Amino acid sequence: MTPEEFEFLSDLVRKRSGLVLSSDKTYLLESRLTPIARKAELGGIPELVTALRADVNGSLASDVTEAMTTNESFFFRDKxxxxxxxxxxxxxxxxxxxxxxxxxxxxxxxxxxxxxxxxxxxxxxxxxxxxxxxxxxxxxxxxxxxxxxxxxxxxxxxxxxxxxxxxxxxxxxxxxxxxxxxxxxxxxxxxxxxxxxxxxxxxxxxxxxxxxxxxxxxxxxxxxxxxxxxxxxxxxxxxxxxxxxxxxxxxxxxxxxxxxxxxxxxxxxxxxxxxxxxxxxASARPAAPARQPLSAGLSKTA
Ligand SMILES: C[S@@+](CC[C@H](N)C(=O)[O-])C[C@H]1O[C@@H](n2cnc3c(N)ncnc32)[C@H](O)[C@@H]1O
The missing domain is CATH 3.40.50.150 (Vaccinia Virus protein VP39)
Structure with missing residues (x-):
């Protein structure tokens, strides 16, 4: 990926989502956006950038933004x-x-x-x-x-x-x-x-x-x-x-x-x-869930 392509893509993602990508994230951009380019039947990152330049607000721009955000979540995260x-x-x-x-x-x-x-x-x-x-x-x-x-x-x-x-x-x-x-x-x-x-x-x-x-x-x-x-x-x-x-x-x-x-x-x-x-x-507190996690061996049919 050229520095210009990185600049364009990171700028697009920051403007659309707030996500700031430092220049050491080039590999991350490449690995997450190459599948997006393929899905859109584009040859690779250069063609993806060309398509995005032609339509910065289309569904391709949404796909690129969503591919770069982190969606990880779990129940009672951080307790x-x-x-x-x-x-x-x-x-x-x-x-x-x-x-x-x-x-x-x-x-x-x-x-x-x-x-x-x-x-x-x-x-x-x-x-x-x-x-x-x-x-x-x-x-x-x-x-x-x-x-x-x-x-x-x-x-x-x-x-x-x-x-x-x-x-x-x-x-x-x-x-x-x-x-x-x-x-x-x-x-x-x-x-x-x-x-x-x-x-x-x-x-x-x-x-x-x-x-x-x-x-x-x-x-x-x-x-x-x-x-x-x-x-x-x-x-x-x-x-x-x-x-x-x-x-x-x-x-x-x-x-x-x-x-x-x-x-x-x-x-x-x-x-x-x-x-x-x-x-x-204590008077208003719901019963706190016991913090016993699911055992790794829990049967799928339990
Ligand atoms: C790491 S998850 C956090 C989920 C949950 N709050 C948690 O702590 O487990 C971050 C979420 O923020 C969303 N997100 C990122 N930028 C956003 C924005 N500008 N507006 C709304 N949601 C955004 C992502 O799509 C993603 O689902």
Whole structure:
């Protein structure tokens, strides 16, 4: 790949998704985009670049962008954000929403494991019975959203982070795969959305999970997205970020909640009472899933 081709492709991907590709990613671009070129019956990267120059906004440009993004996700990923949700965020919402309605957004939802992990926690929470939880999952990629809607996961995917009790309670086996049950699927809706575009059409939320996507953006883009998110939250709203992400040094729109790693709030003192002391939230806390992972030897017909 010539430096000009690299420059053109990395610029296209950055403008469309926010993903910043440094020049040491030439090999990655080549290995992911050569199959896209072949599928489009183009000879290789030079022909792909020529076709994209002729139509920078067509479906080929979407295919190129989606091929470069990372869609990896798994149930209860990193555990802590889900403990914080159960022990700190949910008790606050249950005590402070007299209309008994909560809106939650999983931005960059990928194949749905994050939003369905949250839906299972809510379903398991006795204090949340009778409440209206509106869960929205969005992503740039249509393909991952289609998989999320189906709620169908491979044996490998349900073996990553999902406690066996929850597998047995909420999934049924369909051939070689496992499908999450209709009640949990019905709690979430999914919509295509690009975080680089104005977000106001999505409405207002109480809680935003935005994990493992900002890490790919440059600083000004992280700042823009976080500040737009702050405008979509009430004074006591919060955002949960990935383990390698933070607001510190990027924006003052959110502040870290002391003792609650990964939880950022417009007003952190709102969560101070429940942060770092799970016992204080015991009355509203859903039964935390046992952290026993699925054994590697679990029978496919179990
Ligand atoms: C690594 S996954 C994170 C999934 C989940 N949040 C988690 O932490 O497990 C990142 C997702 O971000 C999506 N993405 C990348 N750039 C995006 C953008 N500009 N707007 C919306 N989604 C984007 C990708 O399509 C991908 O599905």
């Amino acid at each position: 802590t954000p889900f403990d914080l949700f159960s022990n700190t965020v949910l008790p606050h919402m249950l005590a402070n929403r007299p209309q008994r309605k909560v809106r939650l957004w999983s931005a960059a939802a990928s194949t749905g494991q994050e939003i369905y992990s949250l839906a299972m926690l809510i379903d398991d929470c006795a204090a949340a019975k009778g409440w209206a939880f509106d869960l929205l999952g969005t992503d740039l990629s249509r393909e991952v959203l289609e998989r999320a809607r189906q709620g169908m996961y491979t044996q490998f995917e349900v073996q990553r982070g999902l406690p066996i009790q929850l597998l047995m309670k909420y999934f049924k086996q369909v051939g070689e795969s496992w499908q999450i049950d209709a009640k949990i699927r019905g709690m979430a809706t999914f919509k295509e959305n690009n975080l680089l575009e104005p977000l106001t059409a999505l409405g207002k939320f109480d809680i935003i999970f935005c994990r493992n996507v900002l890490i790919y953006f440059d600083q000004p883009t992280k700042k823009m997205v976080l500040e737009r998110m702050a405008d979509m939250l009430p004074e006591d709203g919060c955002v949960l970020l990935g383990a390698a992400e933070t607001v510190v040094g990027i924006t003052d729109a959110f502040k870290p909640v002391p003792g609650a790693r990964g939880l950022y709030a417009r007003n952190p003192e709102v969560y101070a009472a429940n942060a770092g002391s799970p016992a204080s939230a």
